[in-house]
Amino acid sequence: MSVITCVAPVNIAVIKYWGKRNEELILPLNDSISATLNVEYMRAKTTVMASPTFKENKIWLNGKEESFENPRLQHCMKELKQRARKNTDVVNWNIHVCSENNFPTAAGLASSAAGYACFVYAIAQLYGVEGDITAIARRGSGSACRSIYGGWVQWHVGKSDDGSDSFATQIAGVSHWPEMRILTLVVNSSRKKCSSTDGMRRSIATSSLLKYRVDHVVKDRVEGIIRAIKEKDFKAFAEITMKDSNQFHAICSDTYPPLSYVNEVSRRIIELIHAYNELRGTTKVAYTFDAGPNACLYLLEEDVPEVVALIQYVFPSDTERVEYFKGLPINPGSLSDELKVKIDIPKQKPGSIKYIIYTDVGEGARVLNDDNEHLLNDCGNPKRLN
Numbered sequence: 001m002s003v004i005t006c007v008a009p010v011n012i013a014v015i016k017y018w019g020k021r022n023e024e025l026i027l028p029l030n031d032s033i034s035a036t037l038n039v040e041y042m043r044a045k046t047t048v049m050a051s052p053t054f055k056e057n058k059i060w061l062n063g064k065e066e067s068f069e070n071p072r073l074q075h076c077m078k079e080l081k082q083r084a085r086k087n088t089d090v091v092n093w094n095i096h097v098c099s100e101n102n103f104p105t106a107a108g109l110a111s112s113a114a115g116y117a118c119f120v121y122a123i124a125q126l127y128g129v130e131g132d133i134t135a136i137a138r139r140g141s142g143s144a145c146r147s148i149y150g151g152w153v154q155w156h157v158g159k160s161d162d163g164s165d166s167f168a169t170q171i172a173g174v175s176h177w178p179e180m181r182i183l184t185l186v187v188n189s190s191r192k193k194c195s196s197t198d199g200m201r202r203s204i205a206t207s208s209l210l211k212y213r214v215d216h217v218v219k220d221r222v223e224g225i226i227r228a229i230k231e232k233d234f235k236a237f238a239e240i241t242m243k244d245s246n247q248f249h250a251i252c253s254d255t256y257p258p259l260s261y262v263n264e265v266s267r268r269i270i271e272l273i274h275a276y277n278e279l280r281g282t283t284k285v286a287y288t289f290d291a292g293p294n295a296c297l298y299l300l301e302e303d304v305p306e307v308v309a310l311i312q313y314v315f316p317s318d319t320e321r322v323e324y325f326k327g328l329p330i331n332p333g334s335l336s337d338e339l340k341v342k343i344d345i346p347k348q349k350p351g352s353i354k355y356i357i358y359t360d361v362g363e364g365a366r367v368l369n370d371d372n373e374h375l376l377n378d379c380g381n382p383k384r385l386n
Contacts, residue, residue: 001049003047004123005373007045008121009036011113015218017032017142019204021157022163025163026139027158027163028157030157030214030219032154034155035153035180036149038361038363040327041102041327041359042327043101044100044111044117044118045101045102046122047122048122048126049376049380051380054095058096058380059099060382061100063384076123076137076139080136083127083130085127085128090127096381098376099115112140112141112144113142114147116144121366134148135163146168149170150361150364151173153169154171155167156169171226174361174362174363176229177229178360179301180298181298181301182298183304183308185297187263187269187294199259199291202257206254209247210254221240221244224240225240234283237298242287242288245287248289249261249289259291261289263293265315265352266289266293266294269287286299304330304358311356313347314346314347318350325355326356327358328360
């Protein structure tokens with residue numbers, strides 16, 4: 001018997017990936033760039049156990065058994081086995097896999113990215129796979145390749161038809177921009193109605209704006225945001241991030257029939273961020289939305305207390321909810337009466353934002369060495385089931 005438990009982080013793109021030039025190989029239409037979030041607060045955790053006594057491969061996701069015959073999972077397994085150490089017997093054994101997320105799944109918070117990154121990283125450790133594995137993670141979920149690394153990461157579009165040059169690299173490490181913070185505002189934790197995969201197919205087939213973005217917009221934005229990250233130029237970083245998020249959702253609206261991932265609360269958050277930045281006379285906060293209504297706000301540590309106080313004021317918590325803040329310790333500042341008056345946005349219904357996850361930029365996938373962290377028991381069955 002051989003067992004490995006790993007964790008892998010969520011990554012939140014500031015230059016979006018939307019659309020594939022090759023569905024089977026999961027090759028993107030353009031480069032994308034993301035920040036890796038602290039694995040302590042938003043992560044997938046996966047235990048892989050291999051044994052010669054297992055009669056079949058099995059997988060459990062968030063306490064529920066799923067089919068191991070998922071084509072994307074099979075693609076990852078095939079490539080991992082091809083690159084396994086030649087002298088290992090483990091590659092010939094069946095495996096049991098148990099994976100859990102500590103944040104909402106399929107709600108537009110990159111759960112598949114963290115999940116597949118963790119799966120690929122864990123089995124790579126089990127099989128002794130060496131070298132870059134981001135291209136293998138890409139076969140499971142495109143943006144999973146970015147969750148292998150910490151810090152700031154770029155997924156390269158590549159030019160080769162076989163996908164050999166479409167992989168992820170690190171732009172800057174975890175310690176490069178230590179003041180950067182992220183607030184994830186969970187508006188709706190439910191599974192989205194249209195998956196990202198189906199949404200991308202529909203956009204490619206019907207959106208002329210998507211083609212324009214790929215041909216005329218993304219290259220300059222990629223260059224600009226890499227420069228902003230390296231120079232720690234928050235104003236430039238924030239402007240590009242928000243424009244790219246807006247354009248992504250404009251493409252969703254330009255898709256036929258249209259895709260609608262944001263909701264009224266999302267739009268109020270956007271309105272609030274622009275009002276606050278205008279009031280402060282400079283760009284203090286950037287928002288970005290993936291394929292869901294939940295907002296990810298990028299800001300510097302010094303501005304967190306006031307921004308959190310403002311969010312709490314406009315989006316009061318449900319008094320019955322005990323844990324409104326998760327993640328790093330957070331102490332909302334006091335909001336001045338002047339700011340309350342000048343931010344001309346009415347208070348929203350309590351509970352419009354379910355909770356806030358406060359985090360920073362973190363490390364990539366890693367192995368957990370504590371046996372108590374395993375999600376499978378000694379018989380290879382989940383310790384917890386739904």
